[in-house]
Every structure is written in structure tokens, then in C-alpha cells.
Amino acid sequence: MAAQQDLSVFVRHRESGVAGMELAVENIRCAGCMHAIENGLAHETGILSARVNLALKRVTVEWTEGALRPEAVIERLSRLGFKAYPFLPASGRDDDTSEERRLLRYLGVAGFASMNIMLLSVSVWSGNSSDINPVTRDFFHWLSALIALPTAAYAGRPFFESALRALRAGAVNMDVPITLGIVLALGMSVVVTWNHAEHAYFDGAVMLIFFLLIGRYLDQLMRRRTRDLAGNLAALKAETATRLLPNGEAMVTPIAAIVPGDRVLIQPGERVSVDGIIETGSSEIDQSLVTGETLPHAVMAGAQVYAGTVNLSGALTVKVEAAASGTLLDEIDALMARAVESRSRYVKLSDRAARLYAPLVHATALATLLGWMAFGLPWPEALIIAITVLIITCPCALGLAIPAVQVVAASALFRRKVMLKQGDALERLAEADVAVFDKTGTLTLPDPDLVNGAEIDATTLQAAGRLAAASRHPLARAIARAAGHPAPASDVSENHGAGLSAIVDGIETRLGSVTYCEAGAEAAIVAARHPAASLIAWRHGNECAVFAVDQKIRPEARDCIAALRGLGLEIRILSGDRSEAVAPVASALGITKAEAGLRPDEKLKALDRLSAKGRKVLMIGDGLNDAPALTKAHVSISPISATDLAQASADIVFIGDSLMPVADSLRIARRARNLMLENLWFAVLYNAVAVPIAVAGFATPLVAAVAMSGSSLVVTLNALRAGRGLPRQNTGVAA
């Protein structure tokens, strides 16, 4: 069927007759790729501009309205050797971008102000130790106030707002001491300037805002980046459905444009990309991605189908449903809701630090005030010392300690084809001490492959391959792939549910089920050798062969398991598949603790048992049936081939066939966590030195400035180590 493609949902129409589209592109690695894409597209007539964003691996293309169809752009890119997927900017993204821009503007203003105030302050400091004229000093202080007060009112807003929100909710967060520190420091400085004092803390207050904004900005950058990557993920999956229009025409439409009530045609061999009810047709469905079960299920009109399953034998018309009401999905929904509760109990490292920090600082400042008053100092002077304690303990280093490490570690992961969806996943991943794998699609590759290719001679494989190439059945496709995608044989007829046949050299050739090809004897031998494989037979006159097709173990799976063991993790398998299918994989990988035939709720219970023993579980899975377990686990990883729901539940997603990114991300996460802890300890150490100085009343503005910028610098430099010097670089992947 010649179905047209419809990409119009992705096209953005601007004024003055320019249309534009954003594409996520696979395999952009270097400047060469960028050059090739931009030059290649620029030569196309009608295209006004093409610009590659190397950091995000996206291309923005603009063309004159009506000059070409959006599909032509993708086609041109594929001729250049790049697979591109149209990209629909997520709705939440604009909010994030504007928040990021707002923070960057604040950062710019705070940077400008702190540099100019420092210019004035350094003059005052050097003047104080020589012969500055008090009038000049007052003039400089007032000038500082003129810059500092508006700056604080403008650029300090993120902290003030957040502190107010927290106080209104009756809580205390990190921003409360920050706000208190800034406001008191500025207020005090104005008062002392009025009294012609030697020291004012305008520089300290503004520098504080500047450094804290850097931390806040990095945090926001991290969040936006993970969201961008999640958007790329959605585009890379590039799911489309063949929509049946009311007039009977078929139109290939991106999933994003499908609405409930649409009717969708699913050809044999296609992956089902929607949830819905079968209207017409009957077929067998491979539900391995949903339940982990590798045996096909028979379905007919009225039955529910789920996105992620594969239609094996007959064409189906499916009516799309928004909220699927299938028993399986209901059950999984309920399990997910339960699992989410347990996840939200995790307290982030930064929050734990904040909880300890705020009361401690307030208590110290108060104790300083009361202590000096008891010591006989008049209250204004005691108050000044107490405020300097607040300023000097303000968490510059603390605010940078974690976001800086997260940003560096996330980009190191990205280079290894691992996408982090949540910043705090790094901390949780680092704590994991047991890795639980799903089998189907996780330890094994998602598509089945020929496993007994070595026992079959090449001409037989070629002949079977030519026949298989005519079919879209997954088993046939595995054989065609093994034969190197030969040209399909002519005049192949497909017998529903049995196999294919064609006349070759005057004799009928068949490829299909064992009974259809009358190959029972040969099949028994192959079945004994490959008990878990699906068998498919070929007969040409007296010649006969039986192919065993099974899911192959992912490349580097053995290395990855060994690496995880080396990192001290216990390895387990929890699979929804039959135990005959699980056992060979487990033994091939040397995993002794494997459980098979588990339903989604039994997987959850197994995880519960582990966490009851105090274990921190890393769950790696891809199926719909894994989604509750992925949500429940302490931390979870999915391959890019996973179902949407599983991917949405996972904290981390990796791209490609190799399993090695799992071990790599664990290594990076452990390193990142160590650096975060190092940074936090450094902040503690800094306070241990600085606070006594401030309490004793020796913290001049100069001391405060040096302490603040010094500690922030150390913490940032330390964070840069997060991406370096891993024991094993995944060279095939490195950008």
C-alpha cells in the first residue's frame, strides 16, 4: 500500500512565508558531520538555512513556504548518511528556557555590579591602610550602595521569592538564611555608611548573590538539558502509525498527531504504536516488550492491544483509545501509583545538607550576638559581628557543591550515550548495591536473531533469505538479516499463519512453520540444541533446513556484568518470561539468582523483599511490565528500545545495543557522589575556619571577599574532575 507521509505537525510557520522544522539527528559527532549537513542542505533548492546545534545534536532547517515538503529534508539528510527525526518542542520547554534566560540576566547584572563594587572596595581597603580621606571613603561607600541596592533588589529575587514561599508554607529552606544574610548585610552597611564607618559590606552581599546565582543557573541548566535530551529521546524513537482516513486512504502520521478515536492500520511485522481495541482482523501478537513473555498470543476483533507489542501474522485495524482500560494497564497503573510513594521518600543530598545547615547558622549568629552583649559590647557592635557571621557562613560553596558536579557528570555521561533524566539520579545510582536485570530486551537485544547460522550452509541460507525478504514477519526478517538482506524472491505467496511459498527452479520452496514444511525430524534435533529458540523451517524439494531464531544477548553484556560485580554489586534476573527461556541467558552470563515467570506485582514484591533487607536496588528493564519495578527501585535504567512507560519511569536511558553504558554510568555516578561529598566536606571545613574568625569579630569585608570567592573556586574546580580519568573509555562512542 502506498501510504503518504504526513509530517506537517512538526512544521512551524513563521511570518513572511518561512517554514521551519527542528530535527534530532543521530550520529552527529564532530565538526565534519556539522559541515556535511549544513553544506549538503544549503545546496538544496528552497532551503533558506540549515544550522546544526552540536551540543544538542539537532538541526534547525528553514525553507520558503511551499518550496518543498518537510519529508524532502529528511530524505536529503539520509542521502548524506544521517538519520534524522522530526522533533516537536515539548510544551514545558519554553517555560524552562525563559527561566534560564531570566537567571542568566540576573547573573549578568550581579556580575557587573560585584565587579564595579569590588573596584570601589579595593580602593577603600588600600586607602584604609594608608591615608584615605574620610570624605572620599564615604563617597565610595555611597557609590557602592547606589550600585548594590538596586542590584540586590533585582538579581536577588530568586532567593527572596523562594524564601518567602518557604516561610509562607511554614518551612525553612536554604534561601531563608541567604535572604536574611543579604538583607541584614545591606541594611547594616547603609547604617554604618551613614555613620562614616571604615567598613561596609556592600561588596560581600553582592558577591554572595553572584556566586549563588551561578549555582542556581547550573541547576537550571541541568534541568533544561535533561528535558531537552528527553525530547531528543522521544524524537529518536520516531514512532509513526498508519492512520486510516474516513475516505479509506492511508496516511503515515507521527504518533504525536494521533488522537483517540482515530483508526490505525497495523501491518504484519509492524510494531504496534498505539493502545487500542481491534476493530477488524485477527493475528498473533508478540507481547515480549509488554510482559517479557516471548511466546506469541492470538488476538481477534474486540481484543485490546498495547503500544510496544509486535503484530506477527495478520493485518489489524485498531481504534485508538486515550486511556487504555485493559486489565493489564489498569493493574500496572495501580502498581505504579504505589511504587511512586516509596520513591518520594528519598531525600536529596543537597536537601539533607540544607536541613542541617539553616538551623546551625541561625543558632551560631544568635549565639554570637548574645555572647558579645553578655561580654559587655554595646548592641549595635554585637549586631554587626553577628551579621558578619551570617554573611561569611552563607553557602556559596554549598550552593555550588552539587549542581556543578551534576552538570559535569551529566555531560560525561552524554558522551557515553547515556542520558540522565534527573539530576539526583546520580546520587541514588552511586548508592546501588544490587543490580536487577529484566531479560527480554534488556539482557538480550530487542529483535530476535538467527542463532544456528553456523550449522547451515551458505547457499541454503541465501535461498531461504530470498524468500524471507518478502515477508515482514519478525522471524523471517531475522533470517533475511542473517542472509545479508538479499533481493526478495519473485511471486512469493503468503499463507496466513503457516508460511511463505514460491516456485524456484520449477520446484515449490517453502519457508514457515515446521509442520508446514514437514520438517519434524530435523526440527527435533535443532530444538534439542536450542530449547528456548523459535523454529522456522525451509523446504525445497528434498532439501530441508531448520533455523533457530532467538534473542541474542546484548554485546558486552558479559563485560558489563563482570564490571558491575567488580564494583561490588550483586546481580539478579527478574523476568516475566518462561524459565526455559531465562535459564540459558542466566547461565551464559553466569548469573545464579534468576527468577522467571514473574507478573509485574511479583517483580515489585521481589524488590520490596530486597529493600526490606536494606539493599539499594538498581533496576534495569525495558518492558511495560517492568515500569512499576523501575519506578519502585532505588534507581533505574532503560535502553532506548524500551516502551514509553518504562522509559518515563526510568531515571537514566542509554542508547545503542551494548550493555556497557550501565557499568559506565555506575562508575561516573560513584565518582560524582564522591566529589559531591568532598565538596560538602570542604564547605564544612571552610566554615570551621571562617566562623571562629567571624565570631571573634575579625571578619573584615576583605576577609569575607577572599573566603567566599576562594571557597567557590575550589569547589568548582573540584567538580570539573567528575568527567575525567575513568578506567575504561568507551572509545566507539566517545564524541
Added chain:
Amino acid sequence: MNILVILFPLALGLGLLGLAAFFWCMRTGQFSDLEGPSWRILRDDDLRSPGDTRTNDH
């Protein structure tokens, strides 16, 4: 000390100029891709030679 009356506004003015430049960079998307431009500068296609038909250098 009268020189200060000229020097400080001058310093502030220069700082403001930098701030304005920073805002301009943000508005025109100079920070949207931090990796690409470092490679882009190495490209010579602004010196277009007539025989150059290179489109794909993989």
C-alpha cells in the same frame, strides 16, 4: 582627587557596555550552542574556490 569624578563614571560606563554586550549575546542566541562555533571557525567555505564540490567528508 577631582580626576575621580571622570574616572568612576568612565569605569561604570565601560562596565555597563560589557553588560549590554552580554545581553545582546543572550538575545541573539550566542550561548545556544557552545560546541559548534569552535569548529565552525576552521571552515574555509567563505573563501569559495570554483572547483570545490565537497559535500560530504566522511
